[in-house]
Amino acid sequence: MTRKKIILSVNGVRNEIEVEAKETLLETLRNRLDLTGAKLGCDQQVCGSCTVLMNDLPVSSCSVLAMDADGCEILTVEGLGAGGALHPIQQAFIEHGAFQCAYCTPGLILAVKYLLSRFPRPTEPQLRHYLAGNICRCGCHVEILQAVRSLARRAQENQL
Amino acid sequence: MQDNVGQSIKRLESESKVSGELKYLSDLKLPGMLHCKALRSPYAHARIVRIDSQRAAKFSGVEGVLTRDDMVDNPHFDSHYGPVLKDQTVVALDKVRYVGDLVAAVAATRLDIAEEALDLIEVEYEELGAVFSFEEALAENAPLLHEQVSKPEHGFVDLADVNPVEGTNICTTFHLSKGDLEKGFQNSDFVFENVFTCPSAQHAALETLCAVARLERNGGLTIWSTVQNPFVIRDQIAELFHLPVSKVRVIALNIGGGYGSKLYPKLEPLVAALAWKTRKPVGLTLTREEVFQTITKHAAEIHLKTGVTREGRLLARQCRIYLDTGAYAEIGPRVAKKSGYTAAGPYNIPNIQIDSCLVYTNKVPAGAFRGFGVSQSAWAHESEMDLIARALQMDPLELRQKNLLEEGGEFATGEHVHSFGLRQCVERVASALQWGEKCPPPPQKHLARGKGMACLIKATITPSISSALVRLNEDGSATVYVGTADVGQGSDTIMAQIVSQELAIPVTHVQVVHSDTDLCLYDLTTSSSRSTFHMGRAVQLAAQDIRRQLACLAGRLWNCPVEEVLFANQGVRCVVNDVVHAASYRNLLSASFGIKGANLVGKGTVKTEAVQRNGEPLTSAFWFAGAGAAEVEVDRETGSVRVVRYASAADVGKAINPFFCEQQLKGGAITGIGLALMEQLVYQDGLLINPNFLDYNLARFLDIPEEIIPILVERAHEEGPYGAKGVGETALIPVAPAIANAIEDAVGVRVTDLPITPEKVLRALQEKEQKAQLLEGPTPGRS
Amino acid sequence: MGLNRFEYIEASSIPEASRFLADRPEEARIYAGGTSLLLLMKQRIARPAYLVNIKKIPGLRYIDKNDGTVRIGALTTHHDLEFSPLIRRWLPVISELEPEVANIRVRSTGTIGGNLGFAEPLTDLPPVLIAMDARIKVADESLERLLPLEHLFRGYYETSLRPQELITEIQVDLPAPFFGIKYLRFSMGSDKPLVGCAVGIRIDPESKLCVDARCVLGCVGPTPLRVREAEEALKGLPYRVNSSAKAARIAATACSPLTDLRATEEYKRAIVEVLMRRAVEEAFRRASSKLQG
Numbered sequence A: 001m002t003r004k005k006i007i008l009s010v011n012g013v014r015n016e017i018e019v020e021a022k023e024t025l026l027e028t029l030r031n032r033l034d035l036t037g038a039k040l041g042c043d044q045q046v047c048g049s050c051t052v053l054m055n056d057l058p059v060s061s062c063s064v065l066a067m068d069a070d071g072c073e074i075l076t077v078e079g080l081g082a083g084g085a086l087h088p089i090q091q092a093f094i095e096h097g098a099f100q101c102a103y104c105t106p107g108l109i110l111a112v113k114y115l116l117s118r119f120p121r122p123t124e125p126q127l128r129h130y131l132a133g134n135i136c137r138c139g140c141h142v143e144i145l146q147a148v149r150s151l152a153r154r155a156q157e158n159q160l
Numbered sequence B: 001m002q003d004n005v006g007q008s009i010k011r012l013e014s015e016s017k018v019s020g021e022l023k024y025l026s027d028l029k030l031p032g033m034l035h036c037k038a039l040r041s042p043y044a045h046a047r048i049v050r051i052d053s054q055r056a057a058k059f060s061g062v063e064g065v066l067t068r069d070d071m072v073d074n075p076h077f078d079s080h081y082g083p084v085l086k087d088q089t090v091v092a093l094d095k096v097r098y099v100g101d102l103v104a105a106v107a108a109t110r111l112d113i114a115e116e117a118l119d120l121i122e123v124e125y126e127e128l129g130a131v132f133s134f135e136e137a138l139a140e141n142a143p144l145l146h147e148q149v150s151k152p153e154h155g156f157v158d159l160a161d162v163n164p165v166e167g168t169n170i171c172t173t174f175h176l177s178k179g180d181l182e183k184g185f186q187n188s189d190f191v192f193e194n195v196f197t198c199p200s201a202q203h204a205a206l207e208t209l210c211a212v213a214r215l216e217r218n219g220g221l222t223i224w225s226t227v228q229n230p231f232v233i234r235d236q237i238a239e240l241f242h243l244p245v246s247k248v249r250v251i252a253l254n255i256g257g258g259y260g261s262k263l264y265p266k267l268e269p270l271v272a273a274l275a276w277k278t279r280k281p282v283g284l285t286l287t288r289e290e291v292f293q294t295i296t297k298h299a300a301e302i303h304l305k306t307g308v309t310r311e312g313r314l315l316a317r318q319c320r321i322y323l324d325t326g327a328y329a330e331i332g333p334r335v336a337k338k339s340g341y342t343a344a345g346p347y348n349i350p351n352i353q354i355d356s357c358l359v360y361t362n363k364v365p366a367g368a369f370r371g372f373g374v375s376q377s378a379w380a381h382e383s384e385m386d387l388i389a390r391a392l393q394m395d396p397l398e399l400r401q402k403n404l405l406e407e408g409g410e411f412a413t414g415e416h417v418h419s420f421g422l423r424q425c426v427e428r429v430a431s432a433l434q435w436g437e438k439c440p441p442p443p444q445k446h447l448a449r450g451k452g453m454a455c456l457i458k459a460t461i462t463p464s465i466s467s468a469l470v471r472l473n474e475d476g477s478a479t480v481y482v483g484t485a486d487v488g489q490g491s492d493t494i495m496a497q498i499v500s501q502e503l504a505i506p507v508t509h510v511q512v513v514h515s516d517t518d519l520c521l522y523d524l525t526t527s528s529s530r531s532t533f534h535m536g537r538a539v540q541l542a543a544q545d546i547r548r549q550l551a552c553l554a555g556r557l558w559n560c561p562v563e564e565v566l567f568a569n570q571g572v573r574c575v576v577n578d579v580v581h582a583a584s585y586r587n588l589l590s591a592s593f594g595i596k597g598a599n600l601v602g603k604g605t606v607k608t609e610a611v612q613r614n615g616e617p618l619t620s621a622f623w624f625a626g627a628g629a630a631e632v633e634v635d636r637e638t639g640s641v642r643v644v645r646y647a648s649a650a651d652v653g654k655a656i657n658p659f660f661c662e663q664q665l666k667g668g669a670i671t672g673i674g675l676a677l678m679e680q681l682v683y684q685d686g687l688l689i690n691p692n693f694l695d696y697n698l699a700r701f702l703d704i705p706e707e708i709i710p711i712l713v714e715r716a717h718e719e720g721p722y723g724a725k726g727v728g729e730t731a732l733i734p735v736a737p738a739i740a741n742a743i744e745d746a747v748g749v750r751v752t753d754l755p756i757t758p759e760k761v762l763r764a765l766q767e768k769e770q771k772a773q774l775l776e777g778p779t780p781g782r783s
Numbered sequence C: 001m002g003l004n005r006f007e008y009i010e011a012s013s014i015p016e017a018s019r020f021l022a023d024r025p026e027e028a029r030i031y032a033g034g035t036s037l038l039l040l041m042k043q044r045i046a047r048p049a050y051l052v053n054i055k056k057i058p059g060l061r062y063i064d065k066n067d068g069t070v071r072i073g074a075l076t077t078h079h080d081l082e083f084s085p086l087i088r089r090w091l092p093v094i095s096e097l098e099p100e101v102a103n104i105r106v107r108s109t110g111t112i113g114g115n116l117g118f119a120e121p122l123t124d125l126p127p128v129l130i131a132m133d134a135r136i137k138v139a140d141e142s143l144e145r146l147l148p149l150e151h152l153f154r155g156y157y158e159t160s161l162r163p164q165e166l167i168t169e170i171q172v173d174l175p176a177p178f179f180g181i182k183y184l185r186f187s188m189g190s191d192k193p194l195v196g197c198a199v200g201i202r203i204d205p206e207s208k209l210c211v212d213a214r215c216v217l218g219c220v221g222p223t224p225l226r227v228r229e230a231e232e233a234l235k236g237l238p239y240r241v242n243s244s245a246k247a248a249r250i251a252a253t254a255c256s257p258l259t260d261l262r263a264t265e266e267y268k269r270a271i272v273e274v275l276m277r278r279a280v281e282e283a284f285r286r287a288s289s290k291l292q293g
């Protein structure tokens, strides 16, 4: 079976890793790089608990081949925030209590990051459509939406 | 102090949860751990004629294969286990009982090797007749799933009377009656009879099930598991492996959602047996599909017959409940009991008869599910309430108000309910949705809006026991040890708040050690919404134990009466002869013991009894009351239903952390909407055909209401910590009937089988139209 | 479940990919975004021995417009379509539908070539594209051919492509003046649609009568279904509740949905009828709003 050295920049750190053809990006992150923030939930691109940003776009890392990610920039939840401080999205999640078990949280935080980068002031339908692919079985949707709205408000205030 | 009880403080572990650092079991690897993969039955019911695992065992990288050959006459462990009935086996012995039943398992150095080795296990089956429905299972001469079943040595006290009916597929029955049913019906002006059904569903916790076992040098076993009741696992494993409980250690880390799926043995016996066989740590993480093949919610069929007077007084109610427990009893007998108790609803009905029947079928086992059987029975009685109200042309709220069980009222079990704020719950959800005011008509013609409500009563496991330890550390901080598993509900934070309140120290100075059977004292389970009441109280008592000890130390040091010692600001204070003495805990400890390094340990135990002080039986240490109200929008042309607003109320006794309570109410409502409108396991000839998230849909951001209104009612319970009861399950239960009732309000049709799919609504609308046309008489031109 | 073992090949040109596929027709599969293929492999429905990644082939990811035709490279992702100003300007019906397709992660990686080439019945793009008379460009090692998109689909997961052929481009002519198009999709709790319905209407600006119509259904048969009889029922008439209801009934009868775990055949037909009625009304409205605009 094909093995290949790939170059994966994860959270700003360049990694040269040998991977197998059938290895998914999620497996590489979790098993080879010990980044366990992204989780396996459904293995079908439905739940979003494995969400990472690949060249700034959200992907289901459970269903991207590691070899296919060769040369890409990957951002995982571990790479948010700077110098030990939490990223504003993470802070907003705490502020609004936007999780219970938090198994969905790393994926959702990255989905929110993408959403706000694309739509700094999202409409209600945009909020729902762009987060719809991330499932939270504990049912923290209300708090998550509040957290995102507060970030959007803050972004707007800062602009004024 | 802002950390006190009653404050909405943030979860203690918040930062590690948003940073992704918090470890769940599958995030960890033990050195040298083998990976396990299970071979599962492709047949719903079959005899295993032959099983040959030699080729698999020789496959490079495979370290051990477990088959029935390891089970027979093995002096080291038994083959059978089960929390109530020992009808489960570590792997199949003589036969398999559902598609997905465990047949064998491989432990290998790599997961993909284990997976490939499965293909090398040869199994020859002889198919047997199978039963999938209540009808088939209960038919005379139906093929039997279990010929004979034994019970565990130390079963649950509340389930001591559970007995399978020999020669049938009836796993257990439950009966309850009060008054004179026949007379009740005779005195009624109207009698209603309806049948309601709910499908099997899945918990769908995002974290799948996972377990790791390691054999220790002393012959003991250490097990890490995604489990909400580690002590039950410990006891079951100890019995299975003939070990004293002191040699079995069960540890649960943070859990990625449970909702009932992570209770009772699931993977632990298998990994433990493989660890025993290979002498190496063995880990197993289930795939999503395997989780669907491991545990489900009980499907139910509920027959209700209700007698009412013209004025709307309920006089008699008969409930017959059939619950499908799948191939193994699991905790089904308790589900049958709990849904049985509450089947007549939270009403003051003088004549009641309840019979529930738990049935084995050749399907995936069913177990605990958020609501524990009550969501099934509430679906029936709350739908029926509205059918009655409609027939009597009475407001459904008014019908409920006329019959509600009030504080001190007599419940179906004959006992009197206390601390029971049901009326407030019902009335407050009604006013939150402006009950009585018509919904504004939606802009498009094909849309219609309506409102509906539902309420509930639920028991908690009784009798039960929980104990807690609190350690006051030498620096004045505290560590609390609780068996409770934090599945995300925030129990760690609640416990810390209680310690903080009692010892007057900041929450950040409280460390919580949880769900480790070696470190913590016994706790029955984290389920049944019981943890705040039981463990919370135990923690409170343990902290108070420390206070007593501190008061003694201070009394001795300052020569003052212990009753006069006050606790504030991380220390003690006392005024003796107008002289104020004060010391921080740290200083008090070192002054009293004369050395650095002294600790205090406090212990608290809560045990609930099956009998009250007045001699009345006590089936539940406390009763939950809750209500929900929904405003829905129905598309008359497609049958689609959208929940626009939802109000959810629960009597929590006392909200120790109001935000957490409200979060349970909102979360329960959202899960409830999914269960009401779309969730359902679908079988085809015994094969579960939607065991994944593509085909089994959960509520998403697109499906949640525009507004969810959580309402906390606080009717203090004298035995709960600060009056607190619990809240975990109440919110989910009324959602489905509230929605069904709102749909009928909107478009005048009734759906009696869950889930309420657009197709069912549309069909009901079409049937209604056809009926209306028939009533109008023959259309001209046709004769 | 983990993926089966396979060899992974990165093609650097269309001929190279085509040659590889030609040599191993049974064993090799094209890997574009991988969203559909990996799903199939995880379910063990497909066990290809070779995956040919075509994403490294240069020049297959673009959205252009010239000579009245919008050209979309096969490697263009759903996400590209969703946010392309060119699409928003010239084919807004696609920008309008994209946010509802799958979820944002599938859209980030899934390609239009994969969406069409996979020929899954439960998709959204084919009915819309067929309603706009889209063509696809197909290439193998040496030849290129152009065919109406409608001719691509043969059956469930079955296309008219030969094993060595790749879709390289999708072409859509700019809509004629006074053409309105509406796509409606119905889904229940799932990322995937249950029924999709695209209706295109061109009207005569003077008489407001429909001069041409396209009615295309998705998800209710082995392939996207163009219902010509329904189109005929609309032609020559202005918008009328009756005629749109008639076209909708024709569509509901013409399609061949299957009962599955989400819904019965009858229900899907009922939904086809509702969607078609609503889409016809909106398409007419759009066609005539271009009159004023």
Ligand SMILES: Cc1cc2nc3c(=O)[nH]c(=O)nc-3n(C[C@H](O)[C@H](O)[C@H](O)COP(=O)(O)OP(=O)(O)OC[C@H]3O[C@@H](n4cnc5c(N)ncnc54)[C@H](O)[C@@H]3O)c2cc1C
Pocket (backbone or CB within 6 Å): A044, A045, A046, C029, C030, C031, C032, C033, C034, C035, C036, C037, C038, C039, C074, C100, C101, C102, C103, C106, C109, C110, C111, C112, C113, C114, C115, C116, C117, C118, C119, C122, C123, C124, C125, C161, C165, C166, C167, C168, C191, C192, C193
């Ligand atoms: C969870 C989920 C939800 C979805 N929901 C929707 C939805 O709502 N609406 C919708 O329209 N779609 C939906 N899809 C399908 C989605 O649009 C497709 O997965 C995607 O567009 C396929 O693109 P891909 O590049 O990932 O294909 P791949 O997975 O890479 O390829 C799949 C197959 O397509 C063929 N193929 C790929 N590229 C070419 C080419 N250039 N020429 C010829 N053949 C080719 C090959 O046979 C290949 O094996 C969903 C998919 C998933 C996983």
Ligand code: FES
Pocket (backbone or CB within 6 Å): A039, A040, A041, A042, A043, A044, A045, A046, A047, A048, A049, A050, A051, A060, A061, A062, A063
């Ligand atoms: S695990 Fe990848 S989307 Fe669910």
Ligand code: FES
Pocket (backbone or CB within 6 Å): A098, A099, A100, A101, A102, A103, A104, A105, A135, A136, A137, A138, A139, A140, B206, B256, B257, B488
């Ligand atoms: S917080 Fe548990 S799944 Fe979202």
